[in-house]
Amino acid sequence: MDLKQLRTFREVAEAGSLSRAADRLRLAQPALSRQIRMLEAEIGTPLFARHGRGMQLTEAGQAFLDRILGPVRQLERAGEEVRALGGAVTGQVALGMMPTLAGVLAGPLARSVAAEHPNLSLRIVEGYTGHLVEWVQRGVTDATLLYGPAQALHLRVSELLLEEMVLVGDAGSGIGPASVPFAALAGRRLVLPSRAHGLRRIVETAAGRARITLEVGFEADSFGVLKDLVEAGLGHSVLPRSAIRAEEAVGRLRSxxxxxxxxxxxxxxxxxxxxPASRATMTVLALLQRAVAARAAAGDWRWLGAAGRAPAEG
Structure with missing residues (x-):
């Protein structure tokens, strides 16, 4: 089993057929087929089910893919880092984010990477806490943002930002700018993420402290859908202020x-x-630090630390 075989397996799995994988890799299809057969023979079980429309991973194939994605990526990155020593920052960095943060940070961060490090490739991976933790542990992502506190996780963790969440309503809701006691949410129909979502847990904790029961009319784990439901007048929500700035500015939402x-x-x-974090990863985290500091200066967040520095052990 070698790196070439593992790359071939990954590409065929992602493409779903030998022909598409051959086009991507610019290699002859028989050569790819031979690599897959050799890998299956070495492992001792079929990794793909062949059919007329292409190739589908077997249960064993999916399990194998899940286990090799991180290690293969680390080996590829190691080669990139050695080649880049002393030169321009190169390589790919995968950064995990919650959707509410990706909507605020991904654009400015990507623009900074493109302008200052054109040989560096950034991949933003959106997900919820459970997935984000798993991906960074497996090496699918190089770093990730998570809801804190996270001392119980077996990761190197540093504090980044603190943000107040606000009551959000449609343009005709009449809420704001005056503050609203959390207890006043009792009896209001709410639009919230499901209980597995980090934001929902924050809202539920606050409701417990206010000694009220929440009336949830609609649930949605898509941040875009949440805002659409509120804008349509189907209920209020509790969301990070930074994530609704654009809609507030044009009068579509109030907070x-x-x-x-x-x-x-x-x-x-x-x-x-x-x-250890790669040179490319540390470069991206320094730019992330700058983007967070800019939003903090604008009043959206309280900046808690320096993301560009190596985090302490969590």
């Missing part, structure tokens, strides 16, 4: 601060515990 208690989300930066 009001929540008090007694003030719901807050803490965001931390997490890196794998067992491998």
């Amino acid at each position: 009001a601060p929540l008090v007694r208690p003030v719901p807050r989300r803490q965001v931390v930066l997490a890196l794998p515990p067992d491998r």
